[in-house]
Amino acid sequence: MFTGASPSLPRFGLRFLFGVVWDPVHGIFGVAPEILGTLVTSGIALLISVPLSIGAAIFLSEHAPAWLRDPVGYVIELLAAVPSVVFGFWGLAVLVPLMQGSVDPWLQSAFGWSPLLGGPNGGGRNILTASVVLAVMVTPTISAVTRESLAAVPRDQREAALSLGATRWEATRLAVLRYARTGIFGGIILGLGRALGETMAVTMTIGNKNAFSGSLISPGQTMSSLIANEFTEATGKLYVSALVEIGLVLLLVTLLVNIVARLLVWRVVRGGAVAGGA
Amino acid sequence: MPTKLETVQLSAFYAKKEAIHEVSLAFPEKTVTAIIGPSGCGKSTLIRCLNRMHEVTPKATTTGEIRLDGEEIHALDPVSVRRRIGMVFQKANPFPTMSVYQNVSAGLRLNGVRHRKELDAAVVRSLKQAALWDEVKDNLDGPGIRLSGGQQQRLCIARALAVEPEVILMDEPCSALDPIATAKIEDLIFDLRQNYTVVIVTHNMQQAARVAEFTAFMYLGKLIEIDRTQKLFENPAEKLTEGYITGRFG
Numbered sequence: 255m256f257t258g259a260s261p262s263l264p265r266f267g268l269r270f271l272f273g274v275v276w277d278p279v280h281g282i283f284g285v286a287p288e289i290l291g292t293l294v295t296s297g298i299a300l301l302i303s304v305p306l307s308i309g310a311a312i313f314l315s316e317h318a319p320a321w322l323r324d325p326v327g328y329v330i331e332l333l334a335a336v337p338s339v340v341f342g343f344w345g346l347a348v349l350v351p352l353m354q355g356s357v358d359p360w361l362q363s364a365f366g367w368s369p370l371l372g373g374p375n376g377g378g379r380n381i382l383t384a385s386v387v388l389a390v391m392v393t394p395t396i397s398a399v400t401r402e403s404l405a406a407v408p409r410d411q412r413e414a415a416l417s418l419g420a421t422r423w424e425a426t427r428l429a430v431l432r433y434a435r436t437g438i439f440g441g442i443i444l445g446l447g448r449a450l451g452e453t454m455a456v457t458m459t460i461g462n463k464n465a466f467s468g469s470l471i472s473p474g475q476t477m478s479s480l481i482a483n484e485f486t487e488a489t490g491k492l493y494v495s496a497l498v499e500i501g502l503v504l505l506l507v508t509l510l511v512n513i514v515a516r517l518l519v520w521r522v523v524r525g526g527a528v529a530g531g532a
Numbered sequence: 533m534p535t536k537l538e539t540v541q542l543s544a545f546y547a548k549k550e551a552i553h554e555v556s557l558a559f560p561e562k563t564v565t566a567i568i569g570p571s572g573c574g575k576s577t578l579i580r581c582l583n584r585m586h587e588v589t590p591k592a593t594t595t596g597e598i599r600l601d602g603e604e605i606h607a608l609d610p611v612s613v614r615r616r617i618g619m620v621f622q623k624a625n626p627f628p629t630m631s632v633y634q635n636v637s638a639g640l641r642l643n644g645v646r647h648r649k650e651l652d653a654a655v656v657r658s659l660k661q662a663a664l665w666d667e668v669k670d671n672l673d674g675p676g677i678r679l680s681g682g683q684q685q686r687l688c689i690a691r692a693l694a695v696e697p698e699v700i701l702m703d704e705p706c707s708a709l710d711p712i713a714t715a716k717i718e719d720l721i722f723d724l725r726q727n728y729t730v731v732i733v734t735h736n737m738q739q740a741a742r743v744a745e746f747t748a749f750m751y752l753g754k755l756i757e758i759d760r761t762q763k764l765f766e767n768p769a770e771k772l773t774e775g776y777i778t779g780r781f782g
Contacts, residue, residue: 320590410625413585414688418639418695419615428638432629 255505258498261491270499276464276480278488283496285477285503287466292476292507294466295381295456296449299388304442306389307397315404316426327401334394342458345387350459353386354378358471369468376461376473384460384476388452392445399444403437404430439519443512450508453478477504533560536729537582537617537699542596544577544586551577554596555755557748559699564721564730566744566761568737570776574753575733576622579701582731583617584610600699615643618697622704624684626676626691632659632668635676635687639695654694662690663720682713689720693728700724702732706739718743737777741765749773 256263262270266283273284310330314323358375361382365371407430415425431438461473462483475483477500488494538558544551552574559565567575580586581594584605598605605613626635636655637645645651655672659665664686668679676687685705692700702721706714721743724730734740740747741761748758749772757770768774775781 408625410621410623411627413588413619413621414625414627414691415638415642416588417583417585417614417619417621418642418691419611420642421611424642428642429627432627435629 255498255502259495259502261495262499263495265492266496270496271503274465278484278490278493278496281490281492283492283499285480285500287464288475288477288480288500289503289507290466291381291460291474292450292478292504293511294470294474295385295388295460295476296446296511298382298385298470299392299449300442300446302386302389303393303396303445307393307395307441307445308400308438310393311397311400311404312426312431315401316430317422327398330394331398332394333390334398338391338452338454339458341387341391342455344390345383345455345459349383349386350378352378353380353383353471358382361471370470373467373469373472375471376463379459379461379473380471381460381474382470384456384474385470387455387459388449391452391455392449395448396441396445399441400434400438403434403441406437407433436519439515443515443519446511446515447508450511451478451504453482457482477501477507533563535559536561536601537731538599539578539581540597540599542578542581542594542598544574544581544594545592546589547591550753552581552750552753555750557755557758559729559731560746561729562725562727563746564725564732564744565746565748565758566740567731567733567748567750568735568740568776569750569756570781571735573750575750576703578750579703579731579733582699582701583614583619585614585619615639615695616697617699617701618692618695620685620689620692620700620702620705622707624681624688624708626679626684626687628675628677630676631673632676632679632687633672636690636694638691643695655690658690658694661693661720661724662686663716664690680713682709682716685709685713685717686720689717697728699729699731702730704733704735706734706736714739737765749776751776 262283270283270285272286274286275282275284314327354375354377358378361371362375411429411433412425415429420428456476457479460475460479462475462479463473464475464480466474481497481500485497488497535558540556541554543553555578567578569575577586582598586592586594600616627638630638633655636658637651640651640654656665659668664683667683676684679687706717718739721730721732732744744761746758747761747764749756749764751772756772757768764773765777768777
């Protein structure tokens with residue numbers, strides 16, 4: 255990738271990372287909006303999917319009646335294997351009209367005063383729509399890993415909490431979630447990895463505008479969707495090399511986010527054993 | 533001695549399989565009662581019925597009555613029953629993500645105790661009662677899981693004592709421990725009867741003889757006999773008991 259990116263690497267230097275203009279015609283390449291787009295869509299996706307998937311996993315493994323567990327768990331895990339282009343189609347067919355018709359106008363009228371949720375909504379194809387699609391895609395992953403981690407908690411841990419007079423929910427919180435937290439964090443990081451790199455479903459729903467307006471309901475672009483959009487039509491050595499360099503940046507950003515997440519987990523897990531309260 | 537806890541015609545089932553059959557047994561207040569018998573005789577199932585832990589297992593049910601101070605415990609909230617009847621398990625099971633302090637205070641914090649002074653006092657009291665204080669007092673914030681096996685089991689006893697239950701159930705608490713750790717816990721059990729009603733399941737007859745005033749013998753899910761420990765071991769009423777304690781089977 256370094257070789258592929260070698261024409262553009264020295265030419266733009268750090269301007270590549272911080273530049274906001276992507277203009278292949280004039281040979282100006284800056285990917286700051288796409289870096290932001292990637293981080294923001296993945297961030298929102300996690301905000302939506304983490305509570306959802308962990309909640310679903312807790313319900314399924316701790317509280318659901320036995321006959322419900324396996325079928326629902328199986329369906330969730332099946333969702334994790336659906337190709338992303340199918341999620342993209344689902345996004346186009348179902349989510350985009352829904353966002354365009356009801357969610358976006360409501361957000362605009364209720365929160366339009368804030369730059370975060372104002373401005374034109376790109377006909378339903380925008381950052382928020384892509385984030386929701388991503389959330390739906392990573393939920394099965396996080397949920398499946400969380401379910402495995404919860405199932406791995408020994409029975410005597412639950413019973414220890416119950417024997418102290420814990421209710422079922424208290425036992426889940428006190429004994430089960432704490433015991434399984436490393437595995438749950440692992441699932442979240444796995445989901446984050448999928449969200450950061452996801453290409454097809456995002457390309458189909460984000461609106462593909464090479465800018466980041468600051469509003470979540472405006473069209474945008476992520477690093478991977480930009481590559482997917484323009485690679486086939488890239489003409490000239492510099493253009494192609496700039497796209498390869500995006501790939502390189504994406505790799506580094508993903509690596510960086512993962513390292514930060516790991517450090518965070520490491521601190522929580524280690525610090526929690528000694529100082530954190532229940 | 534008044535009766536603290538008793539079972540009346542208690543049967544317990546896993547799905548359709550009967551594990552104990554019509555056991556009627558009284559546990560006198562502030563005494564140690566041991567339940568002995570060969571593996572699979574239902575003694576662990578019996579003790580798990582006493583704090584309604586049996587019903588946590590899927591498809592596990594009971595018939596008959598269990599009375600705590602004369603009150604049928606199935607008519608009470610299981611959470612409140614378990615606050616009054618603590619339990620120590622076969623394998624030490626401290627919470628691995630918690631410090632020694634947090635382990636001991638976990639039950640109190642569940643009950644909504646937040647005052648640091650109150651928690652501190654309870655932690656010190658429970659650890660002393662569990663004969664663990666001298667070994668951990670300098671490292672209360674260290675993880676409970678780093679203690680030795682015997683210390684972990686005493687930590688679990690301290691955790692159970694911290695909520696000040698009236699009855700303490702112990703399900704083969706020394707089966708995974710070496711003789712020295714076992715001796716420490718036996719001394720501790722012997723002291724506990726000043727304040728608590730203790731029921732201990734063991735397949736170690738010497739242990740029953742050392743710690744318990746009363747001993748019950750179970751075989752194939754039935755209560756064969758219960759008597760003062762010395763009497764049961766020296767002059768059992770039933771042939772089955774005699775056969776078991778003299779080592780003819782089991």
